[in-house]
Amino acid sequence: MDDYVGCHMYDENDTEEIIKPAVDVFEIEDYTAATDWEDFTDQLENVLRGWKLSAGNPREPAPEFGKPSNCEWRTETTQLEYLKFPFTIKYYRYTNKNENLAGDDALNETTSSEASDPNRVMEDISSGNFDFICDARPIPLTLFGLSEMIIISPSGPDILGNETRANQILGSINITLQNTGCNVPFLVQVMEPRNHLYIGSSISDNCRLEFSSVALNKKPMHVSHLSGLLQLFRNRICSPLPVEVSPVTVSARLSFQLEDWASYAWSVDPPDLDLFNASGETDFIELKELPLGCISDPIAGLTLHTTWRDLNEDLIVDNSVHSDLDPLEAAEWSIGISLQTKPECLLTKHVRSILELSRDRRTSKQVLKDFNIDSNPEGSGKECYKTA
Known part of the structure; x- marks a missing residue:
């Protein structure tokens, strides 16, 4: 008996010839399945x-x-x-x-x-x-x-x-x-x-x-004033179809930044750090008060903002020739302060040192490694310290 080779198609004629199935595999792509998108x-x-x-x-x-x-x-x-x-x-x-x-x-x-x-x-x-x-x-x-x-x-x-x-x-x-x-x-x-x-x-x-x-990598000249910005705004509104644009309401702000503090002295006198040196018994009295304040000026810069809000564009003129935006006549003034990123503060420094000291697991010999310890040769039980 011949080996079974699967289902086959028979010839329409009454012959006993068997037509073997095609060996090519046809893949059907299911378009009803959802895509990743x-x-x-x-x-x-x-x-x-x-x-x-x-x-x-x-x-x-x-x-x-x-x-x-x-x-x-x-x-x-x-x-x-x-x-x-x-x-x-x-x-x-x-x-x-x-x-x-x-x-x-x-x-x-x-x-x-x-x-x-x-x-x-x-x-x-x-x-x-x-x-x-x-x-x-x-x-x-x-x-x-x-x-x-x-x-x-x-x-x-x-x-x-x-x-x-x-x-x-x-x-x-x-x-x-x-x-x-x-x-x-x-x-x-x-x-x-x-x-x-x-x-x-x-x-x-x-x-x-x-x-x-x-x-924009480079600012165009026509957007350096209000009239150029308004024209850019209208062109954007009228694209792709032309639209009649009525007079718009404008809010403007001019900012002036001051960053050079070299000519200004720090108004708060820094504390006398020598008071906290343990050079005598009376110096420990000062340790009951922790120092407070910054060593240097924490302010990095000042910014003055002059603002005009909700003005009709017909009331102001600002172009390359003339400008009505005079900072001295602005309706609103405000000041912004920029601070140093990490100013050195005395209280923070001392509290951090106290916390680090409380977590210190070193022995006294490890702390005093910069000192030479000599035992008393007379055997009195005392130790003599001298700096290296």
């Missing part, structure tokens, strides 16, 4: 639904703007991966410390029409509440003036410098915002992190906003 989009949608940012979920209403010192950000963080490229997604929301935030019970009672305000983004970018906030975090707060945002950034050592991959992430974000009905702006950090460059989108009430930032 589709999986990443689905994960983004699940993240937004988990944070209750999708349409129909009750959310807290936008808080009233307070002083920058009372500003804090509530954050949510998660990790995702696309084509073995790790990302960190953070959701930022501005809150006021002085406000009594509603609890979970009160939040559940809030209707979706009150909580999910689609016009919040429009109000943020139109208001000047977040203009000229020094040392603001996150950085897009001052770039776009947003009180609520989602930022996706690379979490590994690599940067998102590939335009193709950045567009893939942005396309995935647009689909996610459309499918979930989320109206929170979604930003992508691209290029070097120190440059703070972002691209992103926001979809609300069938209106799509695009966010982008650009870093």
